[in-house]
Amino acid sequence: MSQLKTAVSHLDDLPSTPGKFKPDKPTPYVQRMRFHSKLTLWSCFVAFILLFFFLTSSPGSTPSSSRRALGSDTWGGREWERRVSRSSRKRSDGGLTVLVTGAAGFVGTHVSIALKRRGDGVLGLDNFNHYYDTNLKRARQKLLERAGVFIVEGDINDASLLQKLFDVVAFTHVMHLAAQAGVRYAMQNPGSYVHSNIAGFVNLLEVCKSANPQPSIVWASSSSVYGLNSKVPFSEKDRTDQPASLYAATKKAGEEIAHTYNHIYGLSITGLRFFTVYGPWGRPDMAYFFFTKDILKGKPITIFEAPDHGTVARDFTYIDDIVKGCLAALDTAKKSTGSGGKKKGPAQLRIFNLGNTAPLPVTELVSILEKLLKVKAKRQVLPMPRNGDVKFTHANISSAHTELGYRPTTDLETGLKKFVRWYLHYYSGEKKKSAW
Numbered sequence: 001m002s003q004l005k006t007a008v009s010h011l012d013d014l015p016s017t018p019g020k021f022k023p024d025k026p027t028p029y030v031q032r033m034r035f036h037s038k039l040t041l042w043s044c045f046v047a048f049i050l051l052f053f054f055l056t057s058s059p060g061s062t063p064s065s066s067r068r069a070l071g072s073d074t075w076g077g078r079e080w081e082r083r084v085s086r087s088s089r090k091r092s093d094g095g096l097t098v099l100v101t102g103a104a105g106f107v108g109t110h111v112s113i114a115l116k117r118r119g120d121g122v123l124g125l126d127n128f129n130h131y132y133d134t135n136l137k138r139a140r141q142k143l144l145e146r147a148g149v150f151i152v153e154g155d156i157n158d159a160s161l162l163q164k165l166f167d168v169v170a171f172t173h174v175m176h177l178a179a180q181a182g183v184r185y186a187m188q189n190p191g192s193y194v195h196s197n198i199a200g201f202v203n204l205l206e207v208c209k210s211a212n213p214q215p216s217i218v219w220a221s222s223s224s225v226y227g228l229n230s231k232v233p234f235s236e237k238d239r240t241d242q243p244a245s246l247y248a249a250t251k252k253a254g255e256e257i258a259h260t261y262n263h264i265y266g267l268s269i270t271g272l273r274f275f276t277v278y279g280p281w282g283r284p285d286m287a288y289f290f291f292t293k294d295i296l297k298g299k300p301i302t303i304f305e306a307p308d309h310g311t312v313a314r315d316f317t318y319i320d321d322i323v324k325g326c327l328a329a330l331d332t333a334k335k336s337t338g339s340g341g342k343k344k345g346p347a348q349l350r351i352f353n354l355g356n357t358a359p360l361p362v363t364e365l366v367s368i369l370e371k372l373l374k375v376k377a378k379r380q381v382l383p384m385p386r387n388g389d390v391k392f393t394h395a396n397i398s399s400a401h402t403e404l405g406y407r408p409t410t411d412l413e414t415g416l417k418k419f420v421r422w423y424l425h426y427y428s429g430e431k432k433k434s435a436w
């Protein structure tokens, strides 16, 4: 009991109502101590004020951009801006300055590298989502870094980020490839398609329409907009009002949204309907990719057949041909006519098929893979489920040929040979080495 009394005795000095406490006159030592603690308190206060002014006087004075000015978030800060500017710098006066959205994606990587190689300024943007293996996206990012292309990590729905990019760089063109791809995944995660393909696209167009100068936009639509259309080959004039999947519906919506922004704000917009693109650094969710993986592992692969044992066929298009089409679309894009959100005259609005015009049955794709991999596939043939896939695709490319000079040159066997070579190299454990 006496021990407890000693332990708490110092507490007896404290008044029951702090503030009314009047201590005895302090000794010189106590006065010195008080002076030091006051000094410390004032120093802290001044340091806090200085820090506050430093943060709020950085470009863009919202709390989040202040944080970014310190480089503590995924974007922002002086070093970040330097990288953005350096990556966007073109080598010659005639070159383009292009913002490539979805740059860590399959097509985005190839297009960015091709643009950079010919001397254009290129800045990438990608949110590195987890739809498929992010290691592959990071490996593509490394490839782009080596080529001098910086990928800003962010979402096309982030208006302040896009605004910031347009404040730092006067983009002449936007190559918009960021999207939620894949037909079947739409049944699992429909919201992701609305988020990226509709809301994100609108957000991007909003920022582009207000930019001064407005950029010209080239973006990826899809052959899937032809949906249940049965007239072959698919022509841009054919009906596209019967989408078979939510993915297709969001791409079709994108085409209508593009029309609106062209009509109201004078944005120059070109849509490209890609037909089943394949090649090195491809997408693991696509049949040619996971067939290769499963054949090598000795796992059975499922091949779908159309009703009445009908053939399922695709107009497989090699990535290099698609890249040529994208670059030609950028080069022939006319300038937008508006500025600062106001239309000054009619602007260009185009839509092109980019396919191979040589559809082949999926069974033929498997036979080529068996030959290249020197492994017999364990084929399992099942009726095609109603999950958004269509029976066949076949592009009429006469319009792209006339206006873009587009002429695909790679047949499926040649293209798959290049894919398989890349695949074996990439997955042989030498991921760090460039397989380009």
Ligand SMILES: NC(=O)c1ccc[n+]([C@@H]2O[C@H](COP(=O)([O-])OP(=O)(O)OC[C@H]3O[C@@H](n4cnc5c(N)ncnc54)[C@H](O)[C@@H]3O)[C@@H](O)[C@H]2O)c1
Pocket: 101, 102, 103, 104, 105, 106, 107, 108, 125, 126, 127, 128, 129, 137, 154, 155, 156, 157, 176, 177, 178, 179, 180, 181, 182, 195, 196, 200, 220, 221, 222, 223, 273, 274, 275, 276, 277, 278, 283
């Ligand atoms: N590959 C094909 O066969 C094919 C066919 C038709 C159309 N397309 C279209 O071409 C474009 C490129 O396709 P891909 O095969 O390279 O696909 P991909 O999935 O490899 O590339 C898309 C990239 O966009 C990014 N992304 C997605 N949503 C985003 C968002 N909200 N903000 C920022 N980044 C985002 C992803 O992380 C990904 O890296 C897509 O628009 C796709 O719909 C592709």
